Amino acid sequence: MLTEDRETNDETQQFRELDVFIDAHKDMEGNLIVILQKAQSIFGFLPRNVIEHISKATGRTQAKIYGVATFYTQFRLEPIGKNLILLCQGTACHVNGALTIEEAIRDELEIQDGETTEDGLFTLNNVACIGCCSLAPVMMIRNADGEETYGNLTKEKTVDILRAIRERESANGRQAQ
Ligand code: FES
Numbered sequence: 188m189l190t191e192d193r194e195t196n197d198e199t200q201q202f203r204e205l206d207v208f209i210d211a212h213k214d215m216e217g218n219l220i221v222i223l224q225k226a227q228s229i230f231g232f233l234p235r236n237v238i239e240h241i242s243k244a245t246g247r248t249q250a251k252i253y254g255v256a257t258f259y260t261q262f263r264l265e266p267i268g269k270n271l272i273l274l275c276q277g278t279a280c281h282v283n284g285a286l287t288i289e290e291a292i293r294d295e296l297e298i299q300d301g302e303t304t305e306d307g308l309f310t311l312n313n314v315a316c317i318g319c320c321s322l323a324p325v326m327m328i329r330n331a332d333g334e335e336t337y338g339n340l341t342k343e344k345t346v347d348i349l350r351a352i353r354e355r356e357s358a359n360g361r362q363a364q
Contacts, residue, residue: 268310277316279323
């Protein structure tokens with residue numbers, strides 16, 4: 188019950204933050220994209236109740252909002268995993284074996300680009316250059332603790348990194364019990 192209350196409070200706070208932003212940008216031309224970006228940064232993705240809320244707050248139809256949210260690949264309608272893997276597919280990484288690294292991730296986690304593992308631990312996203320080309324091939328892993336960049340990847344190194352994260356997550360889970 189306590190947890191539920193806390194979640195409700197958090198959500199109220201999140202909607203409040205979104206409303207302040209919508210209010211500040213209501214007269215801005217083309218504001219729907221920045222509002223959706225803000226909503227996604229607050230909620231992590233764009234759940235149905237958030238789309239409904241934005242629709243009411245901006246006077247746009249939900250169909251229009253879904254149209255924009257599904258047109259741009261930056262928007263997500265589903266929650267992402269606890270660890271977001273940003274796998275670089277830029278030129279330097281591509282030339283240095285990004286596809287092999289993607290294959291290793293796919294084999295280890297059984298997910299494709301844009302998908303989340305069943306246990307909700309990982310989401311894979313192929314991205315353009317992340318600015319560390321000298322370390323190619325590179326992936327960045329973003330989670331609640333921040334983000335870490337891993338370079339000079341090989342298949343083995345990639346699998347080791349993913350297994351270490353999984354192990355750490357399950358150790359954290361055991362401690363929390
Ligand atoms: S191409 Fe991958 S970091 Fe630049």
